[in-house]
Amino acid sequence: MIGFVAQRLPLRTVKPRTTGITMVMDKGLSVNETENFLSVASPYVDVVKLGFGSAAISPNLKPKLEVYRRYEVPVYFGGSLLEWFYAHQAVDEYIATLKEYGLTYVEVSDGTLEIPHEEKCRLITRLAKDYTVFSEVGSKDAEKIIPPYKWIELMKEELEAGSRMVIAEAREGGNVGIYRGTGEVRQGLVEEILTQIPAEKIIWEAPNKSQQVFFIKLLGPNVNLGNISYQEVIPLETLRVGLRGDTMRLFLPS
Amino acid sequence: MIGFVAQRLPLRTVKPRTTGITMVMDKGLSVNETENFLSVASPYVDVVKLGFGSAAISPNLKPKLEVYRRYEVPVYFGGSLLEWFYAHQAVDEYIATLKEYGLTYVEVSDGTLEIPHEEKCRLITRLAKDYTVFSEVGSKDAEKIIPPYKWIELMKEELEAGSRMVIAEAREGGNVGIYRGTGEVRQGLVEEILTQIPAEKIIWEAPNKSQQVFFIKLLGPNVNLGNISYQEVIPLETLRVGLRGDTMRLFLPS
């Protein structure tokens, strides 16, 4: 079956992907859970974020990173951890930590702290010399609305500063940033961003199914999506290729 | 304790059950996760659906089916997968796939495509010769309201065509078909269906606890329920036998 089906699915990029990325959020998996997860989902996992500061309090960090390494899945610490080090004026210490754990990806965010944007961009430039940088745009604060032109400006500047991709903030709950409090997509905002920033440069945080469906309908199977729960990687892949009700009609022969 | 309690619980059917069935949705478990799940829940798992088209993109399909076989739990592919083959005019290929994987159950649905009902029934009849057929009634499309008399007509025709049971659609989210968008049960619809179709012939998709409680209150511990998450099998069993607050008073000595 698998061959028959695969030949008739919409074209998906393959690993190592530069577009069509699935970024998974690991909120504190054990070593065995990580192994189990990757044993089935690794072909569809491009990069893993160790959510928020969980890395700093997880007793199993080194052996878990070993598992991700064995599956050749790059890992980065949640941007909140860098913000915490920044607030403690310890960015050098943070960079030493990246070395200590052999990480090659880093996320730069300012969702929690107020970091002047030039400073954020300088940090991106500094890190981009040695690391693949993802930078996150958009506040975690539901009250703080960023107008579309500002989203575009921030994204442009961060890409110019050296970010490989920019991440559009949604939080784990999928209810801030590019979404309303209900989880509904701010469609006008998304469309306006896309007039100025190439889709392949953006990872849309999309923890909820309706959000994933929205972006697949808008941008196709190879849209970059993030903050995917480890148990939703296979279900998301079925959405991407039209093997689930919500998106099947998009990809059928006419 | 277990003996003392068991003697005082409402009577539950035992495996292989013809009623009181729990149908579980597996959205992409790894081999070890499947083993872990069945090691504790197998007495309460009657049949497993590999949700949507996940089977076609899961690299571990054969070894996973081996685990289900070892626990004597029948498995079937989500109806969406058959719809996909149908849309590709490849039903024969689908049947070859069932043989290839040694499956004995099959789900026939038309939740996503528009399949003429006589054609769906012919397919049921064809498959019922060699397989246990579950057929699903109700659209996945929230906009498409099917009136009660039509639900009854469709169910009757599919049972006559050869379905062992009919499944009342709710989707994984529990928010279409027999439910409102909020997940609330369309109680009038359910009651009207039950005036014409025997309860033991219907599997109610009921992913949410309030939905499970509704059906246990209406039809007792041995109602057939489906789309149960693998982590909710034990909690559901406590609901069925009154070992949880929501249903305890139903089954206490008076």
Add this chain to the structure above:
Amino acid sequence: MIGFVAQRLPLRTVKPRTTGITMVMDKGLSVNETENFLSVASPYVDVVKLGFGSAAISPNLKPKLEVYRRYEVPVYFGGSLLEWFYAHQAVDEYIATLKEYGLTYVEVSDGTLEIPHEEKCRLITRLAKDYTVFSEVGSKDAEKIIPPYKWIELMKEELEAGSRMVIAEAREGGNVGIYRGTGEVRQGLVEEILTQIPAEKIIWEAPNKSQQVFFIKLLGPNVNLGNISYQEVIPLETLRVGLRGDTMRLFLPS
């Protein structure tokens, strides 16, 4: 990194904790899942509740308790199970069960049945001779509003009767008792309770993140929280110590 961060986090109590407790709900984990969970989260797990009556129908109860014992994590049966035995006039049998399984903690609740409060308190006193008793206050019935003075009176009487701590009911869904149907905290109720009952004597059931954040903001990192899902123990710990956006600003150097 871990040392650098640990030195700069707000002070957390360590095991065996008398305050800052995380009580986890296990709804039916398998032996391996329990082992996996504890392998990463055990430093942050103070006590585990086997939810509702799941213990009585789980085929793996003894070997699972063995795993919890190996990690020195005390376990108790959900209060609903004692209520069930109470309704069957079999409290002696229940106590025999605690011995049979070597449990040292017990939960006394009246969320489902109407148990006269003097009788509940007598039961607490009886059990407190041999067990650590947690007693739960608040109905599982969303319709039944208990006024603040009554919450305080019940809690006081149960602590005097011998409860080590009182648990403020929220159910697994986090939508009754100290919460509104929407999950929002009844802040006035909580504050009024705290004028009379010491915070270290209360475990707040707080299954949802916004509820956890509320209590950490109100009472600090070492608030006692309960009904935490096993997968949320690490995320909760990041909230407690300000390694997540929602609480980071509370604990930063100024």
